[in-house]
Amino acid sequence: MTNSVTESILTVAGLNASIEGQQVVEDVSFEMLPVGVTALLGRNGVGKTSTLRAIMGLIERSGEVTIAGERVDREPTHRIVQRGVGYVPEDREVFASLTVNENLRLAERDSTPNRQLIEELFPDLIARAGQLAGTLSGGQQQMVSLARALVNDNRVLLVDEPTKGLAPLIVMDVAKALERAAQTVPVLLVEQNLQVVRMLADKAIVLEGGRVVYDGSAEELLGNEALTKELLGVA
Amino acid sequence: MSTIILLLITGLGLGALYFLVASGLSLIYGLMGVLNFAHGSFLTLGAFAGWELSRRMGGESWGTLIASMLLGMVVGAAVAAATEFLLIRRLYNRHIEQVLVTVGLALATVALFEGIWGTDPIYVTAPPWLSQTTEILGARVPNDRFLMIGAAVLVLLGIVAFLRYTRFGLIIRAGVENRSMVTALGIDVRKAFTVVFAIGGAAAGLGGVLASHYFGYVSPQLGGSLLIFAFIVTVIGGLGSLAGAAIASVVVAILQQFANYFWGGTGDLMVVLLLAVVLLVRPTGILGKKA
Secondary structure: OHHHHHHEEEEEEEEEEEEEEEEEEEEEEEEEEOOOOEEEOOOOOOOOEEHHHHHHOOOOOEEEEEOOOOOOOOOOHHHHHOOEEEEEEEOOOOOOOOOOOHHHHHHOOOOOOOHHHHHHHHHHHOOOOOOOOOHHHHHHHHHHHHHHHOOOOOOOEEEEOOOOOOOHHHHHHHHHHHHHOOOOOOEEEEOHHHHHHHEEEEEEEEEEEEEEEEEEEEHHHHHHHHHHHHHHHHO | OHHHHEEEEEEEEHHHHHHHHHHHHHHHHHOOOOOOOOHHHHHHHHHHHHHHHHHHOOOOOOOHHHHHHHHHHHHHHHHHHHHHHHHHHOOOHHHHHHHHHHHHHHHHHHHHHHHHHOOOOOEOOOOHHHOOOOOOEEEEEEEHHHHHHHHHHHHHHHHHHHHHHOHHHHHHHHHHOOHHHHOOOOOOOOHHHHHHHHHHHHHHHEEEEEEHHOOOOEEOOOOHHHHHHHHHHOOOOOOOOHHHHHHHHOOOOOOOHHHHHHHOOHHHHHHHHHHHHHHHOOOOOOOOOOO
């Protein structure tokens, strides 16, 4: 237990998950570094998003999930989050009928939220505090989604495809925000954009068919064109 | 002209009753996806609680009327919260079981009320002003309609203020849009479920007391008869939309009044036809959102 706390902030062991009876994650096991960015990679449909959702308890799952040495796999989603897990879902899922400020207020768990960090990272959001989130651009909505996770002091962040569908300029803004966030909290990042992964990730875990097929240095994986092509289908 | 005025204000009064029932139904469905067929029982119990208080305190004073309205709200809220906590909470996302349980509860409670208070209507007493009329543009409008309208407006404003200015309200608004994401922000959305049931039950309980004055009696079937129209109002307004429920309540009740007067008592038929038209033209209702 002590080793686990010092070596890994998030440990997943024998994780299985299903959606409407269909298995989407099969016997996935990995450990996540307590610092920096760990990238969870794989081709489309291999179960990356489902793995994050299973860790969060958002879909039916079995297996062990440990956060800083504490088992959380039998806990409901809100308790897992209260233990210090920030979650940025795929497709942002901002509350369109709430203002930017209301989206942030809703996410605040602590009496002293990190509003200053949000102001530094996303000054545009502060200017648009009273605007309905549904009227924001995709990039701005992604900022709201990230800000909701960063407004609290978390032990770990799970971030699902934050650059999906964004313009290249916005992609870099999001990547820089994540880089800054990763200085204070470890990030498990699902990302298709390998340029962003190269920029941010220290470690990479690759899923295939719902299983882990690579668990090691992100630099080594992405530096090996043949391996990258074999595992991810792109170079 | 005086007939039009009378039908309009009477329609607004009836619409106020529909809104008091439909507001809770709409919020409960919007947040939890639960079609609560037991909602009429909260109304009936509120009405009986108000009547019991009224007959003990003497029903002709305003103090008694206000106390009975408050008691109706408290009883409605308590029973609704208990229903959510004891029965519905175990059945989220199990829609068939929800329907079976809430329909069963509705039938069982009507039988229980009949066992306690009998099957005959019990006539209520009220402050004399309520049984008098006020002349507006030549129409002699029963005063109790003003009470209904005033109460519904206060409830609407109260719910809107609660949703807009409290944290629970924020959670409920977000939960209506995306419940799982609220949970993923570390919020125990089940507490909001109980609060929404309590709010809906309070509005229904108040509606029960007011309905007993609108119709002049309380009976075990009071809630069931209003519930049918409240469901229609909820669907026409758009499931989950409080503003939609308010608009649809007024439209349905006024249509009903006019059709009953001008087209030979066809009010109920016209309401059902309106429901069919809305479902064909705009299946999500007036202000409902697409799934």
